[in-house]
Amino acid sequence: MVFGGKRLFEKLCKNHLIGKAREKLKKQWRELRQGTLIGIGSKHKTAQGNLLLRFMELDGKLHLRITTGKREFIYAKVLREPSNSKDKWLTFMAMLLESWRTQSYFPYTVELKLRNGEVYGSVSFEIPMPEVKYTKENGVIAIDTNASPIHLAIAEVSKTGELLSYQTISLHNLLGLSQNSKDHQEWILAHQIVDLAIQKNKAIAIENLKKLKKGRRGDGKAKLRKILHQWNAKKLLQKLKRVAMIKGVEVIEVNPAYTSIIGMLKYAPQLSVDKDIAGAYVIGRRALGFKEDMPENYEKLLKDKAYLEFALKRYEEREKELIELIEKESNEYKRNALKSELRSVEDAKKLLTNLIQSLQSESSGCEGAYGRNPKQGRVERTALQSAWQVLRVALLFPILGRILPKDLSPLKQLLVEGVWDRVRHSNGLVPLEARGTVPIRDF
Template sequence: MEKEKTRNPHAQIYHRLRQLFPELPTKYIDSAIYKAKQYPTDRPVVFGGKRLFEKLCKNHLIGEVRERLKKQWRELRQGTLIGIGSKHKTAQGNLLLRFMELDGKLHLRITTGNREFIYAKVLREPSNSKELKLRDGEVYGSVSFELPTPEVKYTKEKGVIAIDTNASPIHLAVAEVSKTGELLSYQTISLHHLLGLSQNSKDQQEWILTHKIVDLAIQKGKAIAIENLKKLKKGNRGDGKAKLRKRLHQWNAKKFLQKLKRVAMLKGVEVVEVNPAYTSTIGMLKYAPQLNIDKDTAGAYVIGRRALGFIEDIPENYEKLLKDKAYLEFALKRYEEREKELREIMEKESNEYKRNALKSELKSVEYAKKLLIHLIQSLQSESSSCEGANGRNPEQGRVAKTTLQSAWRVLRVALLFPILGKVLPRDISPLKPVLVEGVWDRVRSRLVPLEVGGTSR
């Protein structure tokens, strides 16, 4: 009895598992124990998931619903297989899980015991998972292995090749940016041909494309700049944007960029990820009209400049617009008319999905009105409030700071629809007179009559 108390806990678990699974190769047991050691010991663990376990404990679940949850819980609890190998010379790698070529295709050989094997087809998809998992009766898994990381030879010291992914139309915008922030060259790569391909063919074409982009970076001696897509918007069911959601479902930008990062790493090219906030807006409002380029290329250009550490200032004439009460009232009038128009259309529209799209636009219009009203009120409070010491308004600093923090969002609202008549226009060139000269009164007279005076001159 005393001998049983002093036995190594590892050995106790090992022998107990041998009793429960006598046909299982012992290496799987060692791997499972290794995995179990990674779990925290200071709090309870529910294998199969605490959320599912608590649902199954509820008595009101019966019939097919309960059986489906029970199957899902069993798969999560028992359907994970881990096989850990060794890179030691005498270990011969992983004896349980091995890659093999069968009929010209890569397979994973899974040892089940007594020299019996299962052969699983390999899909070359990047993943953070390191286990085989059972899901809906199918086995899914991924394998991690160490690769020698080449020395990074191509960094952002000489500039970057910036990539912007776009869904409508689906393509990549590629911009070459010098170390001093100038746009040197650009191109557009259509991805439309990928939409009709099988997953395997799509993966193959994506790998080929990533190699071409990385080779371009090597040729130019530059790093690669991309968006950090952890918060990539995919759209919501019922938002009236079914075509866009379908396109996003057919092509996963995040997975493509993961492939791109992997190829770049293997070829010694630095990849710089940047915060994507307002890159499209800044490119659309600032660089598209200024450089006569499309808004997607301009967005890629901003990504490249941000990767190099440049901060985007608001153009002087745009700042003047945000302080021009007459222009802001003109913009507000445009949104009020659009709001009235949308409500009239919604009353006549019976199609649910079209109504959802109209509701989405109406919500954006209402939000734009609030921003503009707040900005107009801020300008009025500045001019009507009492002056402080040395003739300065004590509230002016606070208002200016608030305006600066949301300036690009307000600019988007104040410029795009009021001047171009669309929230996401393809042609940005009409903004050039506003950007360069600050001229907006001709736009006002062309689009809508407005009984207010003043121009931005």
């Protein structure tokens, strides 16, 4: 029996290599022969999982404590990133952090190998598969990730779809941290959220984020791009799912399409909450199987051709203003921001123009944009699919004066009180003539 590999041993015995080539071969043989260290895991409290090769937190970063003698240790920094959402390293880190918190340790075996002067390690452990105890039968804790400002919006939703409580958690403390420290803080946060779900006896609802847009250079959103490059929402959600699996909490992933828009237009003004909490609320309702119908007064707005023409006129005026500002602006970054807004205005014009044309093309027997005339089926499906997007375009800038306003409370009059026609006329929103409009006043 030859330790270090039979082939390498035979090459060294032949003495056909000299100088650096032979030294390189000898180094490779020694690493295979002597460059392996194994520490067997232990459940004992004093061993804390592994007596000789133990993972520890040091200055907020993950290290491996290697025992070299009596009370003599080497602390090696662990460099490890999960390759995907199914990587078992996520599970191990979740279990490790939980064992530190509860001091209920689990055994794990560590094997270190020396290769080309660098130390590589592998960890073996048993993955617990607890029974799922906390399900959506009692409601959900819904989570919406947001980058501007960077925070989590958390909404507690009952099994019947009501909003019970909500809170926000700022994540600004993660920006500027090293990747190791950031991972550690995210693990702590994942445990806190799962513990909240256990306390409320509810499941967890999150968005199924497949691809995240991080922007592109020259889009006028440098600050947002910087945040998105420093923080990845998918990594936090991966940690959250892994901790929930270990603690027996059900996690429901939902399609994120239009959750923010529906929350912003429907529930933010109705419940007097900010748009991010409202978005989390929609995620929770979607996880519970509820469908979001458009309020009646919003449907009336999308059938009001006079108002849609007025909104289109507002965007055309804003487009002219932006073109003039871009020509005068000498600062490249400010000009890029204006160009980005101009693209949004152009997209809004297209949506409104398409809807107005669909209204004009309807037959006299059709019931409006959402009629049931079979000849108009194709147009109707297109309108239905983009209804919330068109509604956002038709409401926010023409009425509130901003593409993404912070205060959405003025929409409550239209949404809840059913005074769309009265508010529209009292605020001069209907064009006086085909060529002109009356300026908007604040509600």
